[in-house]
Amino acid sequence: MSNRNVVLRFFSAIWRGLNGVRKVLHLLLLLILFGAFFGALSGAPPLLPTKAALLIQPTGALVEQLAGDPYDRAVAELIGEAEVQTLVQDVVDAFEFARTDDRIAVVHLDLSGFVSAGLPKLQRVAAAIDAYRESGKPVIASADNFIQQGYYLAAHADELYMHPEGMIFLQGFGGYRNYYKEAIDLLRIDWNVFRIGTHKSYVEPFTRMDMSPEDRESRARLIAQFWQMYQQDVETARGLPAGAIDDYAQNMVATAAAANGDLAIAARDHGLIDELMSRTALRERIKALAGADTDDASMYAAVSMREYLGSMRLLHGPKPQSENVAIVVAAGEILDGVQPPGTVGGDSAAALLRQALNDETVKAVVLRVDSPGGSVFASEIIAQEIATLQAAGKPVVASMGGVAASGGYWISVVADRVVASPATVTGSIGVFGMVPTFQRTLKAVGVATDGVATTPWAAVRPDLELPEQARQLIQMLIE
CATH class of the missing domain: 3.90.226.10 (2-enoyl-CoA Hydratase; Chain A, domain 1)
Structure with missing residues (x-):
């Protein structure tokens, strides 16, 4: 056996030992946390002063x-x-x-x-x-x-x-924001912007140096x-x-x-x-x-x-009933997939809505929306689950919080009833997409990109100018 193998085995044994200690400590921490949590739930309520x-x-x-x-x-x-x-x-x-x-x-x-x-x-x-x-x-x-x-x-x-x-x-x-058009030009970045709606102002910081009249x-x-x-x-x-x-x-x-x-x-x-x-x-x-x-x-x-x-x-607190109303909170940016609380995951929210669908004691759902929007795909996934609930005879009420805009509005309006505060910011005023490319930035520092492809889609890269066919397709998707 070589000296090298002996050294490797020695350090591997040390690492396995340390990794084992880490896992034990992690398990102990979990046991302490869950023990405290379930102890609080199962224990008697804390005594309060009489006054x-x-x-x-x-x-x-x-x-x-x-x-x-x-x-x-x-x-x-x-x-x-x-x-x-x-x-x-x-x-x-x-x-x-x-x-x-x-x-x-x-x-x-x-x-x-x-x-x-x-x-x-x-x-x-x-x-x-x-x-x-x-x-x-x-x-x-x-x-x-x-x-x-x-x-x-x-x-x-x-x-x-x-x-x-x-x-x-x-x-x-007040409503102020920074505008980056001149900085983007100095860096020679090409922001390819696609949008529908004159008041959809999210993209303006990348294309202007001031607020548009419509946004103002x-x-x-x-x-x-x-x-x-x-x-x-x-x-x-x-x-x-x-x-x-x-x-x-x-x-x-x-x-x-x-x-x-x-x-x-x-x-x-x-x-x-x-x-x-x-x-x-x-x-x-x-x-x-x-x-x-x-x-x-x-x-x-x-x-x-x-x-x-x-x-x-x-x-x-509320006791289990034979008939219940489920409350599903959709707070934060709408994102694809499974997301933690504080954001709205398309798959996360869909799972909660399916849980309400499959629970026979749930007779209706309140969807509490406090979201500026986000992913179109995730919004549609949530909207489809709401439709499934409605088809099963379970009405859905959308309750809007501070904001229910864009995707937040999308998942609200499919409900049977929508309620909002007079101060709620809601509505959908357009759709946008942005694709940055950096070919001019790279050229300025002496880097070029070249090659061959069987279709124009293989050339959709951040270091190449966006092909015209890609521009047309993205615009059609936005529309």
Whole structure:
């Protein structure tokens, strides 16, 4: 036996050992995660205080569906790399449960970590806040600083407080994008663009250096409607005179100057908040309603939204019925194949719809759509599964979220009924395709491509000019 074989066998044995250890550790991690998960499901619901404040702290973006599969999210959370998101339905459910729960004396809506949400999602949560307030129990909203989306929710509270060093920043709505035509020309890239519809503006950054008149018109109209809705909702909720929000946003420099540069005082003086309050004073205010925490007298008695939902859903969650309505969420870009949550896989969504088809207890399906569109093929696969459900006598209702455009609109309109928010962006205004080729880029650095082929299709390559037959075929496919 040669020395080389001995060395190879030695290192192979080490690698097999390390690989075995890796597999064992991976298995142990899976056992721990699934043990904790099923333990939480099967165990008794956590005990809640007899009197407490419900602390709702939406962080990151409000979403219809958390991104990534549950295992990936669990691992990411363990190592501190989880994407920060909050489910809209969690916040809505927390308010609904608390409305009739005598143990909840007050809801503290802490918006300091809230980042973003579209108007339809904000309106859903605002409606849940308003319904909770009908119980006579207060909602106290607070933040160190308020962004525009967070302030929308806070405006629906009974009491609205901000830190004395904070500010409210209302930037309105805008629609800006970068345009790359000159950069593409400098790089000598040929973007072969095919489209139908004058308002299909997705391709414009590759073909222009500014916004087309058609795109400018549609975007201006859209953001004006959003801003109008935002102003009306907030002014009604806060009891402000019409135009107060626009006046504050348009004249922020003058408003700040009148308050000696203190935007916190400016917000208070304009009635946007009730009072400037330190964190200590805020805790004392909520403590007066909910009582003190048994372990920390300086803190009010509180239960987090996560703990509260974990308890209430075990006790009062939906029970198996002989007749059910299935909810299938289609949130994110529509892509081919199997995709994780946070995107819409053509095959993934089709499998869920087939599951509803084959479940005899499912009598109808709600398709919750929050998607800008994507793959035409994947959209058609989903639409076909919806048609199969309908043929089996199971009606489908499409419920549109913040956006149901292009492919998102495609899979919605085949439903038996379509419902949407006044702030939903929906419709399909065209189809496009883009094929870049780099033959001029390569030539500029001294690279050429040449060869022979039996058909023109063999010459469809990124390093050759797109053949005329290919152009004609792609345009026909687009049309």
